[in-house]
Amino acid sequence: MSNLAVKETPAAGGASEAVRAVLDRVKAEGRSALTAPEGKLVCDAYGIPVPQEGVATSADAARQLAERMGYPVVLKIVSPDILHKTEAGGVLVGLKSAEEVAKGYDTILANAKSYKADAKIDGVQVQQMLTGGQEVIVGAVTDGSFGKLVAFGLGGVLVEVLKDITFRLAPVSRDEALSMLDGIQAAEMLKGVRGGEPVNREALADLLEKVSRLVSDFPEIAEMDLNPVFATAKGAIAADVRIVVDFAPKEPRYRPSQDEIVTAMNRIMRPNAVAVIGASSEDGKIGNSVMKNLINGGYKGEIYPIHPKAEEILGYKAYKSVKDVPGTIDVAVFAIPAKFVAQALTECGEKGIPGAVLIPSGFAETGNVEGQQEIQEIGRKYNIRLMGPNIYGFYYTPQNLCATFCTAYDVKGSAALSSQSGGIGMAIIGFSRSAKMGVSAIVGLGNKSDIDEDDLLTFFEQDDNTKVIAQHCEDLKDGRSFAEVARRVSKKKPVIVLKAGRTSAGAKAASSHTGALAGNDKIYEDVFKQVGVIRARSLRQLLEFARGVPILPTPKGENVVIITGAGGSGVLLSDAVVDNGMSLMAMPDDLDAAFRKFIPPFGAAGNPVDITGGEPPTTYQNTVRLGLQDERIHSLILGYWHTIITPPMVFAKLMVEVKEEMKAKGIEKPMVASLAGDIEVEEAAEYLYLNGIPAYAYSTELPVEVLGAKYKWARGAGLL
């Protein structure tokens, strides 16, 4: 009984020591799993409730233990040599009397002997048998990228079949633990269905917290399974504990400090002097394109072409090596074949250049893993941060810097985008130009031998020219670092990620593409949400979110109102609101009456506000003004219907006017628009977009998706 008396976690020191002692013994004995009693000791140390139990070494002792804890009980063989207890006939459940227990003890011993004659047998565990309540699973795993994760799901085969499980980075806070209970599809089961009692949510959350802390404190705990946990209205008790250990965890990845990253990345992204290694006067050469882009892009810093023979390239004095350049160099752009990179990189190190942009391909992506390791080692030796290899380079528009062989790009804006793949980078460039999105930066990450998504997040976090960060990735080499940085950065600026390789087919393609193994997609899904990252579901969504999210003001609440001239759009917009995790405000009577004053008697009440199709511009104006003025409404979705009485551009200009009028009074709310009509609506949509109202022609879903992304961000950042 005393085992259950441990309700509070003991002082950290005591708990740590107890667990350490168990793990030391397991390690000394060369085992990779804990026995049940060891598992119980570990749980006790962290205050994880387990059933009353004890180990008996005689039938009589088993009987006595059972009498003390009450029936029914479970008997289990305790032997370091028998891992699959059930298979060995080493488990008996539901024993209801002293006689059954005594007899059961003998049966189990006999079974164990016949299963494995030479098995060392420590005794038979007698355990209080739990029944009733909801069976749930609490677990912890070690992910190759994200490290320690805690998992939660319901028990039972059906849930396994449906893969209804949710993950969080460990350790979790109480709120995060509670969010896990709502994070499964079958969440309702925990609230008590068909008259069943709801489970004790605090007790379950407490359990999740403790498990997450335990595996974080002891990285050698590779896996932990509490299955089942019986969750009742009173509490949560883990009926079975399985702990797998790994005493040879992988080397943690080298990470500079955040300050070091900021310093280096600022020199790379906003350099005063750029060297182009492999600069060329010859049209068609990559080193020629890079030079032209730097020059024609309007970069105002120093440009140093590096070439073994040339005296001068495109009007700039050329040098044989970066070491010959008299001044300081902040970043070197490499436009030479892979085989020459190591030598040139060493020279960069000797020159003290803090960053190298490695355009060349021919490294890990073509199987040349050693070549990539070699340059990584040079980078570490000289403290050079490496971008790439196998990239298009990067753009940083506030400095008119096009450090790339692709087209020069000059549409300035506040979105910073990056891509792991060159093709996707080109799509970013094309879309940005076409949609007049404007960007602060576009960065190619390619093989990510060094600089990766979290380095970029760290830089863009403190870059005043960037308001939103959108990243395409196929893997996260260090998901843990990414998540930690993203958690901080997303509080300040929206972080949008398109994770490719979601499906097993996609993951297979990703692996053939960059050698990256895509992890379980559900882990990405849950961790992104946990740290406030907005997940894009498609390339277009990544681009549209990057374009629309920074334009929208942050909503001050969840009340969304649709104002539409087309009833049909209203229905589709309503569907889209739900699909994107928002909800339509229940319209208060007085507000409903106020809207009704502006619309025809047969216009529809409530939300959507259906102003009907034949209305003049003033009806849109009055209703939208009211929507912006009323404090209970937090954002507006407009549905426009092209008519002769209110032509597209009349509507568009009026909406921008109303928006500006309200802004002058200090009122700013997110507003998006869906335009249904003939092709003139395209011009109107563009005008609206350029004036702060994300708008789409022929689509009811895209504007709502953009608004939904803003909401996701605001919630994740704790602003709602």
Place this chain on the structure above:
Amino acid sequence: MSNLAVKETPAAGGASEAVRAVLDRVKAEGRSALTAPEGKLVCDAYGIPVPQEGVATSADAARQLAERMGYPVVLKIVSPDILHKTEAGGVLVGLKSAEEVAKGYDTILANAKSYKADAKIDGVQVQQMLTGGQEVIVGAVTDGSFGKLVAFGLGGVLVEVLKDITFRLAPVSRDEALSMLDGIQAAEMLKGVRGGEPVNREALADLLEKVSRLVSDFPEIAEMDLNPVFATAKGAIAADVRIVVDFAPKEPRYRPSQDEIVTAMNRIMRPNAVAVIGASSEDGKIGNSVMKNLINGGYKGEIYPIHPKAEEILGYKAYKSVKDVPGTIDVAVFAIPAKFVAQALTECGEKGIPGAVLIPSGFAETGNVEGQQEIQEIGRKYNIRLMGPNIYGFYYTPQNLCATFCTAYDVKGSAALSSQSGGIGMAIIGFSRSAKMGVSAIVGLGNKSDIDEDDLLTFFEQDDNTKVIAQHCEDLKDGRSFAEVARRVSKKKPVIVLKAGRTSAGAKAASSHTGALAGNDKIYEDVFKQVGVIRARSLRQLLEFARGVPILPTPKGENVVIITGAGGSGVLLSDAVVDNGMSLMAMPDDLDAAFRKFIPPFGAAGNPVDITGGEPPTTYQNTVRLGLQDERIHSLILGYWHTIITPPMVFAKLMVEVKEEMKAKGIEKPMVASLAGDIEVEEAAEYLYLNGIPAYAYSTELPVEVLGAKYKWARGAGLL
């Protein structure tokens, strides 16, 4: 025992008579539900397996029955006055001996008396208790729109919480019944998990078939629940039967025969003479816009303006009434206020005009339900088919016919679109023009007082100018008719439907918009799939599918291959393939080797075929040609990466060349393309699209969605 011996459905006559006798008695007694023994009789008549059972009127008889069928058994009170048996203490389960049964009999009787002293008690049912196997639910419901539906799901609270249930129109064929077993998320449970035996699929399908036939044969059976059904490796037995009846089913909707529909719709859609009621010379009037659209649109038939005073309108002789027109009129377009419609419609009837296009609003959508009923009655009286009211009219481009007040539209093509809402109609027009989609028809359905989606399907089915039918709807007033027609039509031409009001918020908005109550969305989902309708998830998808699906040749098999210059696109395209219900072909070694001959040594093996980014046009040409030539490949997805060596238009022209080259050899396969690059890719995408290769810039998902829609259609039509 003899009860279970009924394995085969008896001769239809006998079965019918048995069920009819039960229903007659229930009706005579004014009940709305069957007792358990009545339910059993009905099941027996249709060969639906139920447990052995009998009704005892004494404890001794109960004991004897139980002895015969074997233990355990269940006892249940049989009383027409006690509906909630469990609540009344009228159910005892798991009785394992003669004594328990005899004692149970007395207990139940005592409980029933204390629950309701005056209840008429017919006895106690003794029933074989089923255990083991998988508990499933088989049911049938009567939907307001679709009529009789059969339902299937797993048993248990969890499944209810997850709403994991699937529907089909009743009656179902064996194949449809089998498809239901795969139609639930938890389908794997039926296949035997964790070493469990798989259920007998044929037995379950047989049960579904029989239930579906029963409710179809007897429309007064409003609801039927077999819950639980115990499904084992041997068979499937319904442990509990609940049947609810409704002897006052709603009046079936009037439907002309398919021939009558074709005849009338051909005169309406392809008229030789059109009357415009309310034609006007005055700019800005609807009757003026309609006249101008008819004239300027290039319509070559007769145009008869109808106006109470005018002698001539826009050069055409005007008449006071359609009755004054000397010749035959095929369709009358109404451009007069609602209050004048009934009178003018009556005159149309007297004139023998078979169709009226009712543009005016002011009917059911504004609460004027009586007004709408009045015109419906006139329509029926004179056999006039009514389009609308509350619509923009319609376009039929093969006749240059713009019977609408909206912009004239003249881009001819093979897509026929319709919308319930005017705003969505305008979006169709704008998109069609902008995307150069080309349409055969655009039709507004508005309030659907008469002509609806199935009339249009029937017309377009036999219209040689139409290759694909795309419909936006908020409800289906007669889902049953729609489904029956769509099932036939979709075998010949793809039918794409955007069902608005999917979510409860959307349904609420739909209901305020047109007075239509949106049904359970899962029913739409399942029925659409059952009858081969492709469901669009968004307005853009409806439009893109209408544009792309008819262009693509029908695939001859499921083997999809991605050929990509951008590895990053390959990953995203692979994700999209899975998301859209297709699968990547496992690349045979010889084919892999054949592709490898054309690509650099570091290009990736398998599928996607990653030709890498720096390749010249010939690499695209060679690989795509191989992909088209090899018979094992059934469709291609191309990922293009914009480079200087292979510019966008070079790529686009080459792909069209290869496609034409193969076509000349009789090889046609669906091909779609995703283009990543600077804005020049937009022109290339348009060129590809216009030449039979649906292509999208900056998107990896849209081209795959279009291909996926084609696959869905081909599968539904039985072509794959």
